[in-house]
Amino acid sequence: MQDHLSQTFAALADPTRRAMLARLSKGEANVSDLAKPFLKEMSLPAVTKHLKVLEKAGLVKKSREAQYRPCRLNGDALKGAADWMEQYRVFWEESFDRLEEYLKTVTPKKTAKGKSHGRKKK
Amino acid sequence: MQDHLSQTFAALADPTRRAMLARLSKGEANVSDLAKPFLKEMSLPAVTKHLKVLEKAGLVKKSREAQYRPCRLNGDALKGAADWMEQYRVFWEESFDRLEEYLKTVTPKKTAKGKSHGRKKK
DNA sequence: TCTATACTTAACTAAATAGTTAAATAACCG
DNA sequence: CGGTTATTTAACTATTTAGTTAAGTATAGA
Numbered sequence: 001m002q003d004h005l006s007q008t009f010a011a012l013a014d015p016t017r018r019a020m021l022a023r024l025s026k027g028e029a030n031v032s033d034l035a036k037p038f039l040k041e042m043s044l045p046a047v048t049k050h051l052k053v054l055e056k057a058g059l060v061k062k063s064r065e066a067q068y069r070p071c072r073l074n075g076d077a078l079k080g081a082a083d084w085m086e087q088y089r090v091f092w093e094e095s096f097d098r099l100e101e102y103l104k105t106v107t108p109k110k111t112a113k114g115k116s117h118g119r120k121k122k
Numbered sequence: 123m124q125d126h127l128s129q130t131f132a133a134l135a136d137p138t139r140r141a142m143l144a145r146l147s148k149g150e151a152n153v154s155d156l157a158k159p160f161l162k163e164m165s166l167p168a169v170t171k172h173l174k175v176l177e178k179a180g181l182v183k184k185s186r187e188a189q190y191r192p193c194r195l196n197g198d199a200l201k202g203a204a205d206w207m208e209q210y211r212v213f214w215e216e217s218f219d220r221l222e223e224y225l226k227t228v229t230p231k232k233t234a235k236g237k238s239h240g241r242k243k244k
Numbered sequence: 245t246c247t248a249t250a251c252t253t254a255a256c257t258a259a260a261t262a263g264t265t266a267a268a269t270a271a272c273c274g
Numbered sequence: 275c276g277g278t279t280a281t282t283t284a285a286c287t288a289t290t291t292a293g294t295t296a297a298g299t300a301t302a303g304a
Contacts, residue, residue, distance in 0.1 A: 001260085006135045013123065013131035014262090018206070025210065031281060046263055048282060053261095067271045067280045075213020082211065084140070085204045088147065091197020092204070123290090136292090153251060168293055170252060175291095189250045189301040 008081045011057035016042075017050050021059060024073040031069050130203045133179035138164075139172050143181060146195040153191050 001010055011017055020034050035047040051071065054060040058077035062069050123132055133139055142156050157169040173193065176182040180199035184191050 001135065003137055005140070006137055009131045009135035012206075013128045013135055015125055015128055018127070021210070025213065032279090042262090043264065044280090045265085045282075049262070052282095069281065073210075073213055075210055075216070078207060078210050079214040082207045082214070084134075085200060085207060088143070088195075088197055088200050089204065091147065091195055092201040094197070132291095154249090164292085165294065166250090167252075167295085171292070174252095191251065 005080055005084060007057045008059070008077065011053050011059055012081070014050065014053075016047075017054055020047075020050065020054065021073060024060065024071060028070050028072045030065070030071065034071060127202055127206060129179045130181070130199065133175050133181055134203070136172065136175075138169075139176055142172065142176065143195060146182065146193060150192050150194045152187070152193065156193060 001007060012021075016038055019037065023029055023034060023037075031048065031051065032044075034051065035044055038047055051060060051062070055062060058074055060071050061074050062071050064070075123129060134143075138160055141159065145151055145156060145159075153170065153173065154166075156173065157166055160169055173182060173184070177184060181196055182193050183196050184193050186192075
């Protein structure tokens with residue numbers, strides 16, 4: 001998944017990771033703080049792995065403080081993804097224009113049904 | 123990957139799929155049109171699969187027109203993701219305030235180095 | 245009807261993801 | 275030093291994802 005943008009979106013495609021970012025948006029937190037809300041659902045190493053995904057995507061920066069690893073959000077890493085989304089904004093904000101446009105071009109299309117497909121066992 | 127938001131981000135986490143959306147942002151296109159730029163890198167069924175991921179995420183709507191399947195972008199499906207990102211906007215637009223804040227709290231932290239970790243072969 | 249075009253599905257495989265448990269490192273603290 | 279807390283890593287497994295090829299359906303048109 002080579003490219004940066006894909007890495008960012010992939011990192012965001014998980015509710016646990018998004019929740020961790022939400023927590024970090026309220027301030028720095030170390031690993032066990034971040035893990036606490038999820039320890040009923042998953043182990044600590046699982047949380048470490050999620051954190052690593054966020055780190056590799058640049059979304060989280062980890063530092064060292066004795067045996068703790070304070071983490072903070074790196075908002076800059078979201079900019080690329082936000083910029084990408086931005087170019088599509090017109091496609092969900094066109095509500096009025098779209099309705100207008102739609103009313104001009106009410107061109108219904110046909111429909112059909114399908115049966116079975118594919119191939120037999122090798 | 124149950125939730126809608128995760129599904130959206132996961133669908134966006136692939137350059138081929140993003141390129142297909144970019145193409146559709148310029149207008150309706152059928153499957154072979156969409157596939158054309160990728161047929162040197164992958165097969166047509168591979169493209170169909172990518173398209174299905176986009177469809178399941180609601181980002182693309184497919185219709186029927188004789189043997190063709192005209193696809194169009196459904197921008198609305200990006201709104202959820204865009205709204206989610208929006209709440210983090212301050213974290214990449216804070217440049218000035220952040221610098222100001224930073225200059226007030228120059229509190230350097232310690233660092234250290236690590237060796238090997240983990241466990242032996244079972 | 246026969247054939248070409250458009251697209252999909254099935255069956256399979258390889259690689260990536262997400263989780264696990266056990267063990268290891270690291271730093272503090274009595 | 276020895277134990278406790280914080281965190282990571284390794285090794286393993288199961289599931290998902292991304293691709294393949296072969297074969298299927300659907301429609302158009304000579």
